[in-house]
Amino acid sequence: MTTIVARAVARSSTGRPRTLVTAAVAVLSLVLTVAGPLVAPHSLASPVTAPFAAPSADAPLGGDQLGRDVLSRLLHGGTLLVVGALLVAAVVTAAATLIGCFAVLRPVLGRAVERCADVAILLPPLLGIMLIALAWPGGGRWAVIAAAVVLGIPYAVRVVAAAAAPLTTAGYIEAAVTRGESTAYIALRELLPNLRSTVLTLFGLRFVEAVYVISMAGFLQIGPQPPASDWSLMVRENASGILLNPWAVVAPSLAIAAVAITVNLATRALAPETTQKAVTRS
Template identity: 75%
Template sequence: MTAVPPAAPPRPSRPARTLTLLALSALPLLLALAGPLLAPHSLDTPVTAPYAAPGDGALLGGDQLGRDVLSRVLHGGTLLILGALLVSVVTTTTAALLGCIAVLRPALGRLLERTADVAILLPPLLGIMLIALAWPDGGRWAVIAAAITLGIPYAVRIVAAAASTLAHAGYVEAALARGESTAYVALREILPNLRATVLTLFGLRFVEAVYVISMAGFLQIGPQPPASDWSLMVRENAPGILLNPWAVLAPSLAIALLAITVSLVTHSLSPDTTTKAATRA
């Protein structure tokens, strides 16, 4: 008698997976936003020897100046998350408006497409450096401005591609026949049907902004000492990684955990086709 293989355990439902991923993504967000209240030591006061190993006085050891690594990690994510949120909100909002209007105004659509083609040819790192050099202080605001400037053309192309399937829908043509304005049709008839696309775009732009801001910090563009910032911590403590690896690993893992969990939530909440299209762009 042929043995019947055991049935595979049922996979968690999509809502259950989504709730799990939301909980995981909330951890780094809460850690970064509420971290300053949980820090056991002062941000700038040395509590141990430089690059000291983890011990009783410092759970993750000391950094290059003997400051508590854990306390600086708990402080270091606030500005990164707020900056990434600002970039994703501005980029997604602008792209949603321009993308919906572009499908109704072909001339504007062609102009935006040519702008996106130019932006694609410009390496992101070079664009960040050029904008940072042109900015008055070359600090964090320059990086945020660069991320927004470089991200909008890609985002507009994604929204326009999704909106083009709706531009000739019956309810859109009826609204245009009634004499409704382009802005009205874009905001009231097309945009509400692109919620999945906009949600996916927001999540992906947030993850991209995290990487862009962090990469700029590694290149000494953005916050400068003695600021507490995850990317700045990695750069400052790299020379002592063999003495206290946690001074580099802790902020690096925080950046990776934040980006990965938000990316997983975005993929879970959005339809596969929309996510794939946004990822390709």
């Protein structure tokens, strides 16, 4: 037993610096993305090179299809994407956590939520985005964000409910029910604290999904429209000149992947080691 505890503590002590580094990298990438417009060397609309010009001193990543600085547009293009993805991830995770916790405590509600989720999951994401974007007055980025929230909640609810269901038979839940505690109290004070790992991991996955959905919509020009600076729009607009200046396409693609991956890794690293804690307590 002592050996098991010692090994668990050793893993925790060696893993903490790695966790902090991962979280710091994720925060740094988000800060750089949001603060990018402040350090952009050129304006968004002014051409500085020939169309699809190679990298130079004035344009380190070359020019786009209109000769605009790729680096400047790259620094401007991620702010709204990251803010939108964070908003989607936060709303979906919060809503799914609350619905999932209440659903496992109230069987009638749980069955209704499960049936609704089964139907909603069958809807293809792209079709759902197009339907909501077309129905939304004026369309635009808010329509895409709304679509991402609506399409993300059903799956997230199933994840939370699956993680919370085994906890409903735990002794502390049964004790709370015996004391006559309300469903809201049991869900928020008893279940939720024991779902931290699931909630953090779910937030990371929903952020990645939101980046994917918003980027896909931007690539299809559902949401941001030219001449707006957006990473997904940059990929679409410059695809024809990828052989002349690959950075016009590769740079925004790498930026999308880097932001999504670092945030997902950070949330996984920050998630509590529930299995390790259980071993330590035993």
